[in-house]
Amino acid sequence: MSGKTLGCETLHKGRVFSLVRERVALENGIAIDLDIIRHPGAAAMVPLTEKRTLMMIRQYRHAVGGFIWEIPAGTLDSAETPLECAKRELVEEIGYWARTWHKLGEITPVPGYSDERIHVFCAMGLSPAVQHLDKDEILHVHEIRFEEALKMVERGEISDAKTISGLFMAKLRLDRGFM
Incomplete structure (x- = not known):
């Protein structure tokens, strides 16, 4: 297992990419917030x-x-x-x-x-x-x-x-x- 996404919020939607904040439960039991750039490739x-x-x-x-x-x-x-x-x-x-x-x-x-x-x-x-x-x-x-x-x-x-x-x-x- 790696991480499990608990929730996601879009912080910014731009012309080329979006910035999201995901709440992630890690396999060690810790939950963290990660800011992630979503890009089409x-x-x-x-x-x-x-x-x-x-x-x-x-x-x-x-x-x-x-x-x-x-x-x-x-x-x-x-x-x-x-x-x-x-x-x-x-x-x-x-x-x-x-x-x-x-x-x-x-x-x-x-x-x-x-x-x-x-x-x-x-x-x-x-x-x-x-x-x-x-x-x-x-x-x-x-x-x-x-x-x-x-x-x-x-x-x-x-x-x-x-x-x-x-x-x-x-x-x-x-x-x-x-x-």
Whole structure:
């Protein structure tokens, strides 16, 4: 047994997520209140070219005070599969279609207080398309050698968790010849 939810109160319902407070009975008999972010989930993708370069974005993130390096990603729309979301976001954010998609896995970026799951894919066989940024997206697309992106992680230039996870998930597959 883990915990049993005794009650739930919605504290905030936002555009992307909700904040709830759940009363939880733990298996040791203690009851606690937990504040939890309820998120619809997301998809992220590692877009690789035939030259083993990576299409990355440098995106403004107000919450962290500036621009950061990221792989393209976006929130799942209702009734949308993770792969459909990944395909949509690839075109919207970087202006590319992909011929081949590989599911790399799922990550839970902050399991201590959120139920968000990010589905991570590798997009290959890229072809140009028309970029369709959302009105609140400020980003720039950069083509970077895959090995250089890994060095950027080592140097601390890439700090985004989904990006680091996606890069190393892709590296494991590439090193083993699975893609």
